[in-house]
Amino acid sequence: MATLKEISTLTGLSSATVSRILNNDSTLSVKDETKRRVLEVAEKIGYKVSSKSNSQEQMNFLAIFNYSEELEFNDPYYLSIRFAIEEECKNLDINLDKSYNTHTFISDKKYNGVLCIGQFSDTHIKQIQTISKNIIFIDSCNNKDFDSISADLKEISECIVDFFIQSDYKKIGYIGGRDFDDVLDEREEAFLKYSFLKKVVDEDNFYVGDFTSSSGYNLANTMISNGKLPDALFIANDSIALGVLKALNEKKINIPEDIAIISINDIPASSFTFPALSTIKIHSELMGSQAVRILKDKIESNRITPLKIIVPFSLILRETTKLIK
Numbered sequence: 661m662a663t664l665k666e667i668s669t670l671t672g673l674s675s676a677t678v679s680r681i682l683n684n685d686s687t688l689s690v691k692d693e694t695k696r697r698v699l700e701v702a703e704k705i706g707y708k709v710s711s712k713s714n715s716q717e718q719m720n721f722l723a724i725f726n727y728s729e730e731l732e733f734n735d736p737y738y739l740s741i742r743f744a745i746e747e748e749c750k751n752l753d754i755n756l757d758k759s760y761n762t763h764t765f766i767s768d769k770k771y772n773g774v775l776c777i778g779q780f781s782d783t784h785i786k787q788i789q790t791i792s793k794n795i796i797f798i799d800s801c802n803n804k805d806f807d808s809i810s811a812d813l814k815e816i817s818e819c820i821v822d823f824f825i826q827s828d829y830k831k832i833g834y835i836g837g838r839d840f841d842d843v844l845d846e847r848e849e850a851f852l853k854y855s856f857l858k859k860v861v862d863e864d865n866f867y868v869g870d871f872t873s874s875s876g877y878n879l880a881n882t883m884i885s886n887g888k889l890p891d892a893l894f895i896a897n898d899s900i901a902l903g904v905l906k907a908l909n910e911k912k913i914n915i916p917e918d919i920a921i922i923s924i925n926d927i928p929a930s931s932f933t934f935p936a937l938s939t940i941k942i943h944s945e946l947m948g949s950q951a952v953r954i955l956k957d958k959i960e961s962n963r964i965t966p967l968k969i970i971v972p973f974s975l976i977l978r979e980t981t982k983l984i985k
Contacts, residue, residue, distance in 0.1 A: 662707035670701050682707075719754045719772045719956065722791060726778035726839070728761045734872070735899050736927040737944050741777060741798060744948025752956060773955040776800075779839040796955045798947050801968055807958060809951050809969040811942045813924075816973055817850035817894070820922050820940065823975065824892045825860060827982055829920060833865030833890030835879050835900060837872075847896045847924070862890040871896065876903030884911050892981075895923035898930045898939055905933050905980075921980040935979030943971050 664682075668675045673694070680688045681698045701707075723745055725732065732738040742758075749756040757769070773794035780788070785803060788795060801808035824832050832855055836848045844852075848868065855861035865883055869875035876895065883889065884907065895901040901923035908915060915921060915935050923930070926941035954967060977983070 662702070662705040664707075666705055667698060667701050667707060670705075671698055673698065719752075719959065720770060721749060721754050721756050721773050721775060721952070721955065722771045723756060723758045723775040723777065724762065724788065725758065725760045726776070726780055726784070731872070732760075735897075736929070737897065737899075737925040737942075738777070740944045741948040744945040745775060745777075745952055748949040748952035752952065754952065754956065772959050775951055775955060779843075781840070794955060794959050796951050796958075798951045799944075804968070805966060807954055807967045807969075809947050809954065809971065811947075811973055812970050813846040814850040816924060816940050816942075817847050818854045819973075819975060820894050820924075821851065821854050821858060821860065823922065823981070824894075824920070825858060827892075827920070829892035830860060831862035831865075831890045832860045832892045832894060833862045833867075833883070834894050834896075835867045835869075835876060835883070835904060836896030837870045837875060837900060838868055845896065847894075851894055864888060865890040865893070869900075871899060873899050873903035873906075876900035877907050878903070880904040880907035884908070884913070889913070889919050892920040892922075895921060898923045898925040898927045898937060901937055901939070902929065902933065905935075905937070909934065915980050916982050920982060922975075926976055930976075931978065938978045938981040939976050941974045941976050943973075946971050 664675045664678050667678045671678065677688070677690070678698055681690065681695050682702060725738070725742070727738070732742065746756060771792045773796070774788055774792050775796055775798060776788060777798045779800050779802070780797070796807040796809065797803065799810050801810045821832060834848065834851050836845055838845050838848070852861065864886070867879040867883060869879050876899070880903065893904070895904055901921060904921065905915070908919065913919060922938045922940070924940045924942065925944070926939045930937040930939050950969065954969065957963065
């Protein structure tokens with residue numbers, strides 16, 4: 661009977677690689693030419709893939725989005741995460757169910773793993789653990805007992821403050837949002853600590869609502885009516901920034917001459933605003949696709965040690981900031 665070892669010897673590949681090719685492992689990165697060579701050798705010597713490998717059950721994942729579908733629809737950042745999750749599950753032949761803004765789960769369906777997108781309370785996390793022990797958090801990393809993939813919002817916040825300082829802005833204001841009324845957002849907390857340390861925070865221009873454009877519009881109008889604008893404004897995300905820009909433009913406040921702005925996410929609309937929005941680009945699609953792969957790997961390898969993955973970011977300078985001289 662033909663064996664994997666024979667194919668390994670004839671192709672010069674390891675038995676493990678040969679096995680993964682024959683079992684059509686989509687996570688394996690090899691050239692098509694290599695795959696064809698293995699398949700040709702296997703056919704030539706009469707090797708047959710075991711029925712056990714072909715009959716593996718399809719994995720079932722549940723994606724829990726801790727926000728509404730309406731918010732996701734209006735925020736390309738979250739849309740890109742979902743699209744990436746769906747595409748990667750399709751590529752890996754994983755069944756995916758989705759749940760939005762749900763804090764109670766009663767299901768007879770068995771899930772191999774759960775993807776949690778957004779911020780979750782400890783109570784919510786305990787309930788999710790009743791669904792599956794295999795959990796990964798996306799766009800948050802507050803619980804060190806589980807896998808997570810996110811951006812480093814502390815580093816991003818400090819990067820924005822540093823740029824404003826280098827550009828000689830003396831007073832920096834903040835407009836942001838919170839997922840929970842009594843819990844500071846990570847961007848908010850990082851900005852306060854770092855800007856106080858650097859002595860550039862404008863305490864009179866610190867506003868927090870939710871993460872929508874309408875909230876940004878209302879908070880910006882409140883800021884304008886108070887009569888004293890900061891030199892620069894750190895905005896927690898691009899959706900809020902769209903509302904802020906609308907309010908400033910309506911009042912004919914010049915940007916960046918009267919006030920400079922930097923936000924976070926680099927959604928497609930940010931390059932088409934007036935003026936074009938300076939922002940931090942976070943690779944949100946990478947968070948979605950890699951989260952699926954990490955969760956699949958955890959299940960297949962029975963890994964216990966949690967992983968914390970930080971995705972890269974870059975500062976995209978457009979028209980809402982002055983160029984550094």
